[in-house]
Amino acid sequence: MAGEITISPASLLRRSVLAPMVAALLTGCAAAPPMTNLARPEPIFSPEAFFSGQTVGSGELKAAFSHARAVTVHGSGRVEPDGTLVLDQEVTVAGAKPAKREWRIKATRPGRYAGSLTDASGQVQGEVTGNELHLTYRMLKGGLAADQRIYLVGDGRTAINHMTFSKLGVALAVLDETIRRVDCTSIAC
Secondary structure, three states: OOOOOOOOHHHHHHOOOOHHHHHHHHHHHHOOOOOHHHOOOOOOOOHHHHHOEEEEEEEEEEEOOOOOEEEEEEEEEEEOOOOOEEEEEEEEEOOOOOEEEEEEEEEEEOOEEEEEEOOEEEEEEEEEEOOEEEEEEEEOOOOOEEEEEEEEEOOOOEEEEEEEEEEOOEEEEEEEEEEEEEOOOOOOO
8 A cells, every 4th residue: 555664675685786795794783682772761751651642753764775764753652541542643745645544552461552553464562671672573464573672761751763664584674763752842743
């Protein structure tokens, strides 16, 4: 469907005769956890608190064998009476139509989350350790594994999102994004 964020591993790998060498390099780079210098024991990341209300994210998607593309994400979140965080997002990748998606996650026990994402296949799993929210899931299109680490920083109104998409253990794309909580009185929401 037009506007969906999809990365076809087969098309990415066909673009270069150097694919095996580049894949080996990417695998080596992806082996270490990203941005571990942002992990802190405090403040404790509360997805329900951070994503309630309006958020705006801006970042860059870097895919193997392709040019980096700007990404903008507008989010509107709420917590339902049963504790489920519902986050509706509009994601715009440069050169594509905006895509809408919905997250639904809920604490299953202290520090552990489970839920769904409209463009994920199967369940989203999450874990909070200090200021880090670590989410893992499989993308609906292409079966890419998504590994997402969101770090609460500064005054608690900003988070840094680092997301890696991989297939068969090979990192094919990386998204780095800054997410900010916004006051709807200061911008058009």
